Structures are given as structure tokens and as C-alpha cells.
Amino acid sequence: VEGSQYANYTVTKDEVLQREPQLSADNLQGGGVYLDFVNNDARLVIENIKEADELGGLMASHVKAVGMLHNDAGQVVGLHVKDLLDDTEFDIHAKLVINTTGPWAPWADKFNALDDHEKHAPTLRPTKGVHLVVDGSRLPVPQPTYMDTGLNDGRMFFVVPREGKTYFGTTDTDYTGDYEHPRVEQEDVDYLLKVVNKRFPESHMTIDDIEASWAGLRPLINDNGSSDYNGGGANSGKVSDDSFAALIEVVNAYEDDQATRADVERAISKLETAHAEAGLSPSQVSRGSSLDQATDGLITLSGGKITDYRKMATGALALIRRILVDRFNVDAPAVDSKKLQVSGGHFDPTNVEETMAFYIRIGVDAGLSEKEAQDLANRFGSNTSRVLTYAVDGPAPGLSLKETMSLRYSLNEEMTLTPVDYLLRRTNALLFHAETLAEFKQPVVDEMAQTLGWDDSVKAQQLAALNAAIADSQLAYLKTAPAPVHPE
Ligand SMILES: Cc1cc2nc3c(=O)[nH]c(=O)nc-3n(C[C@H](O)[C@H](O)[C@H](O)COP(=O)(O)OP(=O)(O)OC[C@H]3O[C@@H](n4cnc5c(N)ncnc54)[C@H](O)[C@@H]3O)c2cc1C
Incomplete structure (x- = not known):
């Protein structure tokens, strides 16, 4: 915003090097400073789900859609699903079905009863993206920095400091492998190490420095030139x-x-x-989104970016409300997707610092250190006071009071069903606190077993699944030496 503290501005080469002393000065011309946000995607998703639950939705986790239900008129009236925790199958009936399964959206095409040739989902061109995490001391970057790779491949690269670690990425390569388990391959590591060592030559980074990693699939839409319903400039540059x-x-x-x-x-x-x-190269494919309704009524919303998620929801909800009125004579209440506060975000957004100071203070009053209270307030926002109520029974065996409150809250109020849910998707410890896992994975499994009523065999299975996820994230299958462990 011009004239405000958030206005973009440029800096000289010397100023760039003052801010990023480790950055190579080779071919460096200068830099630009702009406002951007680091986002915890797993927490954003869970807080949206919690809000939907608050507003009356019914949530189900670890449940996979495996088929579609149609009525005699050929209209979709629900899904046949499988509970992945116990392999039971059942039906869910609904007036409307919307498919928002990201890069997996075309699964629905397999189950169309009307016409085998009809497509529900646009043709996707998924690309794989990899991030690698190292200890902050191995790549000390004071602030998130975005630069070209220096390899003349038309790609950009970023380094981001977070929770004492630094992560960097990404790759962007066409993906045709196993959709359920995209994983980091040797060539992904080679590419990212090449870039990081080019841009930060003093780092001498090797695969043995990598403490954690993750690979994801981008739901990019092929031939999206005319159907980018989000409009905007996402497609610019595609016409020569x-x-x-x-x-x-x-x-x-x-x-x-x-x-x-x-x-x-x-x-x-x-x-x-x-x-x-x-x-086009993978990085040139549009990041736009599409909203379609097939003749059997299935709505598919795909493509897009996290950044656009509220805008995508606005379009989808307008369509859903229209169909509910036209077909079912139901006038569903409007939700303002632009402004809806999600769970944990129920406070005045212009007063974040004061609000956080309040939640830190009540955390300290509940017996936490300042740092622990800050961690919880950052993770749970306006739900912090609720989280603190779980202090009442004292710490669980082998866990700090903070970890106990966080885990018990998450088990009771965030549908945490497996240790991987908790350590990867609720807390990100698997990615950003790898050094703590050896110490507290067993106490986490024990506490979960107690709450969820697991017997010894379920406990052993859950621990094995957790160990496999940790080994994958630490790239055990590519490394010769074990991941270094940095004391906190
Ligand atoms: C490496 C990488 C970097 C990215 N960087 C950015 C960025 O910087 N900024 C940005 O805005 N966006 C970024 N994105 C894009 C962003 O992550 C995606 O656009 C976004 O996650 C898409 O959300 P979605 O809900 O449509 O799909 P997803 O987040 O993929 O969610 C789909 C869900 O559907 C579930 N599912 C699949 N099949 C079934 C089934 N049969 N039954 C039930 N559930 C099913 C999956 O388990 C998953 O939970 C990045 C993506 C990647 C991979």
C-alpha cells in the first residue's frame, strides 16, 4: 500500500547483503522488499474445519470417498465411503456433493453412472513440489527471502526461517507417479542442494543436513486458459x-x-x-481455479492456491445456494467467506499484539514459561483459554504441561486420531522439531492410547506408522548417515 509502512520498496546490493549476509554476491544487482505472509497450511485447514463444525457441519476424518451414489434420475445423491482406520464402508446421503479433493479430483470420473465419457473434473496437470528443512544454524537467514535459482532455469527459490529451523524450496516438476504417496526423490534433493549451495556457497549443504522434508502435489489445471473463474492475471504470459x-x-x-x-x-x-x-514448463502452468457442475449434479472445485481459498469458497457457495433454492427450495443462510473468522481467530484483527499478550499472560498464570505460553498462543489463538483448561489433571507421563494441554485439547477438540495427525498435521513437530521426537513420541502414543482406548497391538501399529512417517520425512531411504540431532 503506497505511502504506508507496508509499501514495497527496493534496496541496493549492499543493503541486501546486510540483511542476508550469507547470500552470494555473484551477479547480485539489488533487491525488493514486500509484504508477504508465512502460513501454517495444516493449522489453517484444521481451524476452518473446526469453524465449520461450530456452524453445524458434520466432520469426518480418515474417511475416503470410494464411489458415488446416484438416484433413478441419474443425479448424485451422496457418496459411498470407507473408514480408513477400520476398513468399514458406508454411505453418506446429501442433497449436493462438492468434490474438493485437489490434485486427486479426477477420482470422481471413475464413478460416473451416466456416461463413461463425461468428465466431472477438469484435466489436471499435477506438479510435485518439495521442501527441505535444516537447522537454523546451518542456514542462518534473518528473514524469508525469495530469489531466482541462479541456474538460468526460469525458476524461483526461497529460504524461510521458522521455529529455529530454515526451510527452502521448492521443486516444480510434472508428476505421473503414485498419487497417494508422492515422495522426495534423490533428484529433488540434488536440485535443491545445487541451488542452495549456489546462492549460499558458505553453507556447504549436504543431504545429511536435512532434518525433515515434505513433498506435495499442486492441483494445476491443464487448458485453464478460458475457465479461470477467479479471473485475475494468473494466466498472463501464456499467449506468446x-x-x-x-x-x-x-x-x-x-x-x-x-x-x-x-x-x-x-x-x-x-x-x-x-x-x-x-x-509450457510446469512453473508456467496457470495457478487459476475452476468451478464446474457435471450433468449428474456433482460440483467440482479445483486448482487455485491457498491464497485464493476464500475467493474460491465465495464462488462455490454462491453456486451451492443457487442450486439449493432452484432444486430444493431451500434458502440457506449466506456466509461471508471473505470475512468469516475461523476457529482460533475470533478477535479483533487490528489488535493482534495486545490479544496475544493477553493469551500469553493467562498461559503463564496457568503454570507455563513465557516461551511455552507464547508457543501455545501462537498455535491456538483465541482457543488458548480453552486449551489451558486441560491443565487440570496435570502433566501426562513423559510430557511437559504444555505438551499435555496441547495434546489433550487436540485429541478432544481437533479430531486427532493418529500420532501422525498430531505430530505432523496439528503441531508440525515432525517437520520443525525433529530432534524432540525420539523423546516424546512414546509418551504421545501412550496418552493417545489411554484416551482412545487402544490395546497393545493398536499401539504397536500406530507407533510403527509414526516411525515410518518420521523415517520418510528424514529421508532415511536416501541417506547414508542418520539425521544430525541438534540439542535445543
Ligand atoms: C509444494 C507446494 C507449494 C505450494 N505453495 C503455495 C503457496 O506458496 N501459496 C499458495 O497459495 N498455494 C501454494 N500451493 C498450493 C496449495 O497447496 C493448493 O492449491 C491447495 O492445497 C489446494 O487445496 P485443496 O483443498 O483444493 O486441495 P488439497 O489441499 O490437496 O486437499 C485435498 C484433500 O482431499 C483429500 N482427498 C483426496 N481424495 C479423496 C477421496 N477420495 N476421499 C476423501 N478425501 C480425499 C486429500 O486427502 C486432501 O486432504 C502449493 C502446493 C504445493 C504442493
Whole structure:
């Protein structure tokens, strides 16, 4: 915002190096400073789910859609699903079904009862993205920094400090492997190490420095040129300058009666050829989203970015409300997706610092250190006071009071069902506190077993699944030496 403390500005080469002393000065021209946000995606998702639950929705975790239910008229009326924790299957009936399974959205095409050739989901072109985490002392960067890779491959690269660690990435490569288990391969590590060692030559980073990693699939939409319902500039750059210039030339000629309508149509069809995304590199494919309804009524919302999620929800909800009125005569209350406060965010957004200071103070009053209270307040926001009520029975065996409150809250109020849920998707400890796992994974499993009523065999299975997830994240299958452990 021009003129405000958030305005973008540029800095000289020297200023860049003052801010990022480890950065290579080779070919460095200068830099730009702009406002951006680091987001905890797993917490954002869980807080949205908690809010939906508060508002009357019914939530189910570890439940996989495996088929669609249709009525006699061929309309979708629900899903056949499988509980992945005990392999039982059952049906869920609904007026409307919306498929928001990201890169996995085309699964629904397998189950269309009407016409085998009809597509529910747009054609996706998923790309794999990898992030690597090292200890902060191995790559001490004072602030998130975004730069080109220095490899002349047209790609960008970032380093982000977080919770005493630094993570960097990403890769962006077309993906055709096993959709359920995309994983970090040797070539991903080689590429990212090459970039980080080019940009931070003093770091001498090797695979043995990597404490944790994750790989994800981006739900990119092929041929999204005309269906980017979010509009905006996400597709800019996809039409080559040459074909754009050729089109303008023909249109001008047409207006001057120097070209026929057929000439213009030919130019447009040539433009579409240039537009086809098959020829684009993965990083050039649109990050736009699409909202479609198939003839059997299934709605599919796919593509997009986390950044756009409220905008995508606004479009989807408008469509859903319209269908509910038209088909079912139900006037569902409107929700303002732009402004809806999600769970943990129920406070005045212009008063964040004071609010956090309050939650830290009550954490300290409940017996936590300042740092522990701060961790909880940052993680749980306006739910912190609720989290603190779980102090009442004192610490669980082998866990600090803070960890106990966080785990008990999460078990009771965040549908935590497995240790991986807790250590990866509720707390991110698996990614950003790898050095603590050896010490507290067993106490976490013990406490979960007590709350969820697991017998010894379930406990052993859950511990084995956790150990496998830790080994994968630490790239045990690629490393020769075990991950270094940095004391806190
Ligand atoms: C490496 C990487 C970096 C990214 N960086 C950014 C960024 O910087 N900024 C940004 O805005 N976006 C970024 N994105 C994109 C962003 O993560 C995605 O756009 C977003 O996660 C898509 O959300 P979604 O809900 O549509 O799909 P997802 O988040 O993929 O969620 C789909 C869900 O559906 C579930 N599912 C799949 N199949 C089934 C089934 N049959 N039954 C039941 N459930 C099912 C999956 O388990 C999953 O939980 C990045 C993505 C990657 C991979």
C-alpha cells in the first residue's frame, strides 16, 4: 500500500547483503522488499474445519470417498465411503456433493453412472513440489527471502526461517507417479542442494543436513486458459508475444476492411494452439481455479492456491445456494467467506499484539514459561483459554504441561486420531522439531492410547506408522548417515 509502512520498496546490493549476509554476491544487482505472509497450511485447514463444525457441519476424518451414489434420475445423491482406520464402508446421503479433493479430483470420473465419457473434473496437470528443512544454524537467514535459482532455469527459490529451523524450496516438476504417496526423490534433493549451495556457497549443504522434508502435489489445471473463474492475471504470459501481435495485426486489418472474418478466425485458432499448456514448463502452468457442475449434479472445485481459498469458497457457495433454492427450495443462510473468522481467530484483527499478550499472560498464570505460553498462543489463538483448561489433571507421563494441554485439547477438540495427525498435521513437530521426537513420541502414543482406548497391538501399529512417517520425512531411504540431532 503506497505511502504506508507496508509499501514495497527496493534496496541496493549492499543493503541486501546486510540483511542476508550469507547470500552470494555473484551477479547480485539489488533487491525488493514486500509484504508477504508465512502460513501454517495444516493449522489453517484444521481451524476452518473446526469453524465449520461450530456452524453445524458434520466432520469426518480418515474417511475416503470410494464411489458415488446416484438416484433413478441419474443425479448424485451422496457418496459411498470407507473408514480408513477400520476398513468399514458406508454411505453418506446429501442433497449436493462438492468434490474438493485437489490434485486427486479426477477420482470422481471413475464413478460416473451416466456416461463413461463425461468428465466431472477438469484435466489436471499435477506438479510435485518439495521442501527441505535444516537447522537454523546451518542456514542462518534473518528473514524469508525469495530469489531466482541462479541456474538460468526460469525458476524461483526461497529460504524461510521458522521455529529455529530454515526451510527452502521448492521443486516444480510434472508428476505421473503414485498419487497417494508422492515422495522426495534423490533428484529433488540434488536440485535443491545445487541451488542452495549456489546462492549460499558458505553453507556447504549436504543431504545429511536435512532434518525433515515434505513433498506435495499442486492441483494445476491443464487448458485453464478460458475457465479461470477467479479471473485475475494468473494466466498472463501464456499467449506468446508473437501470436498476440499477429492477432492484433489481423484484427486491425479486419477493421480496415483489409482482412476477412475467416482470417480473424484463423488467427484466433492459431492463438489457441500457442495457448495449449502442453508446451509450457510446469512453473508456467496457470495457478487459476475452476468451478464446474457435471450433468449428474456433482460440483467440482479445483486448482487455485491457498491464497485464493476464500475467493474460491465465495464462488462455490454462491453456486451451492443457487442450486439449493432452484432444486430444493431451500434458502440457506449466506456466509461471508471473505470475512468469516475461523476457529482460533475470533478477535479483533487490528489488535493482534495486545490479544496475544493477553493469551500469553493467562498461559503463564496457568503454570507455563513465557516461551511455552507464547508457543501455545501462537498455535491456538483465541482457543488458548480453552486449551489451558486441560491443565487440570496435570502433566501426562513423559510430557511437559504444555505438551499435555496441547495434546489433550487436540485429541478432544481437533479430531486427532493418529500420532501422525498430531505430530505432523496439528503441531508440525515432525517437520520443525525433529530432534524432540525420539523423546516424546512414546509418551504421545501412550496418552493417545489411554484416551482412545487402544490395546497393545493398536499401539504397536500406530507407533510403527509414526516411525515410518518420521523415517520418510528424514529421508532415511536416501541417506547414508542418520539425521544430525541438534540439542535445543
Ligand atoms: C509444494 C507446494 C507449494 C505450494 N505453495 C503455495 C503457496 O506458496 N501459496 C499458495 O497459495 N498455494 C501454494 N500451493 C498450493 C496449495 O497447496 C493448493 O492449491 C491447495 O492445497 C489446494 O487445496 P485443496 O483443498 O483444493 O486441495 P488439497 O489441499 O490437496 O486437499 C485435498 C484433500 O482431499 C483429500 N482427498 C483426496 N481424495 C479423496 C477421496 N477420495 N476421499 C476423501 N478425501 C480425499 C486429500 O486427502 C486432501 O486432504 C502449493 C502446493 C504445493 C504442493
